[in-house]
Amino acid sequence: MQDEADLFYRQLPKVELHAHLNGSISSATMQRLVAQKPHLHIQHSMTAINRGQRRTLDECFQVFEVIHQLTDRVEDIFTVTTDVIKEFASDGVKYLELRSTPREEKSTGLTKRKYVETVLEAIKHCKQEGVDVEVRFLVAIDRRHGPEVAMETVKMAEDFSVSSDGVVVGLDLSGDPTVGHGKDLIPSLQRARNSGLKLALHLAEVPSQQEETQLLLSLPPDRIGHGTFLHPEVGGSQELVDTVMKKCIPLELCMTSNIKGQTVSSYDKHHFLYWNNLGHPCVLCTDDKGVFATELSQEYQLAATTFNLSTAEVWALSEQAIDCSFAPESIKQDLRRRWAQLKREIHS
Numbered sequence: 558m559q560d561e562a563d564l565f566y567r568q569l570p571k572v573e574l575h576a577h578l579n580g581s582i583s584s585a586t587m588q589r590l591v592a593q594k595p596h597l598h599i600q601h602s603m604t605a606i607n608r609g610q611r612r613t614l615d616e617c618f619q620v621f622e623v624i625h626q627l628t629d630r631v632e633d634i635f636t637v638t639t640d641v642i643k644e645f646a647s648d649g650v651k652y653l654e655l656r657s658t659p660r661e662e663k664s665t666g667l668t669k670r671k672y673v674e675t676v677l678e679a680i681k682h683c684k685q686e687g688v689d690v691e692v693r694f695l696v697a698i699d700r701r702h703g704p705e706v707a708m709e710t711v712k713m714a715e716d717f718s719v720s721s722d723g724v725v726v727g728l729d730l731s732g733d734p735t736v737g738h739g740k741d742l743i744p745s746l747q748r749a750r751n752s753g754l755k756l757a758l759h760l761a762e763v764p765s766q767q768e769e770t771q772l773l774l775s776l777p778p779d780r781i782g783h784g785t786f787l788h789p790e791v792g793g794s795q796e797l798v799d800t801v802m803k804k805c806i807p808l809e810l811c812m813t814s815n816i817k818g819q820t821v822s823s824y825d826k827h828h829f830l831y832w833n834n835l836g837h838p839c840v841l842c843t844d845d846k847g848v849f850a851t852e853l854s855q856e857y858q859l860a861a862t863t864f865n866l867s868t869a870e871v872w873a874l875s876e877q878a879i880d881c882s883f884a885p886e887s888i889k890q891d892l893r894r895r896w897a898q899l900k901r902e903i904h905s
């Protein structure tokens with residue numbers, strides 16, 4: 558029975574909208590990278606948080622420091638992007654939005670522009686190879702790097718949204734939520750919006766950020782990452798909830814990530830329940846499938862078992878994610894047709 562359930566969730570067509578490239582590197586790829594760089598003396602336990610383990614959010618960010626050492630060359634970026642795309646595809650993901658902060662590494666000659674170009678090349682390569690998943694890219698702003706870098710990143714995203722033929726669809730705001738203030742980033746995010754880029758912002762990821770959250774919501778963003786502390790029961794406010802609902806901003810929810818990162822105490826207390834009960838659009842996502850040792854099929858299964866979702870509700874959840882994506886309308890229509898066809902096949 559367990560195998561049958563696993564198979565269903567793997568076969569279920571899915572949309573992944575919140576996946577950080579470096580956090581999504583699987584342990585198989587990680588082992589290959591580690592073997593290529595023995596001088597770094599990195600063990601697997603330093604790059605993944607396995608079943609039953611938890612870390613503080615701070616410790617999670619340290620994991621990324623280690624991963625960055627392993628992915629500091631153009632060829633590493635190409636390898637990890639290709640591998641991550643193929644892994645999502647084999648988990649039944651039909652549409653994927655990857656996100657990553659452009660990085661420069663003086664020692665290897667990697668520039669921020671080259672970083673993005675390499676990711677885009679890998680996306681193109683997978684498409685040419687016929688990997689069955691449509692991929693888009695969000696250029697990420699790491700809030701730790703301040704407003705000037707943010708503006709630079711927006712300008713780069715603008716250039717790439719033109720030159721990539723629509724593969725670059727928007728911006729992500731992420732990084733340690735306790736560092737810096739959202740207000741300093743408003744001009745960059747506003748500019749991005751004005752130039753037609755979509756905004757997926759990590760919001761209310763930690764408690765007591767009501768003022769910042771309210772400010773960023775006024776943009777408004779096109780999607781919210783986590784939104785863990787928006788509602789009044791967890792120290793947010795009804796005002797925040799009302800704003801999110803009125804503007805109908807979908808939430809990207811990452812259950813395993815929140816449990817392992819200790820911002821939510823147990824699965825049954827996950828805010829999926831609160832928002833789903835309100836009928837608000839929620840999209841299940843992995844966040845960092847490599848670091849948190851999960852897969853999108855697993856996240857769907859987890860939500861279904863924790864909140865007693867019926868098969869019809871699970872299908873509705875995965876199909877609703879199409880509407881929340883930043884894909885153009887033509888792609889959304891193709892995806893809806895795929896869903897209808899696969900539903901017939903899977904249940905026949």
Ligand SMILES: [Zn+2]
Nearest residue numbers: 577731782844
């Ligand atoms: Zn995230």
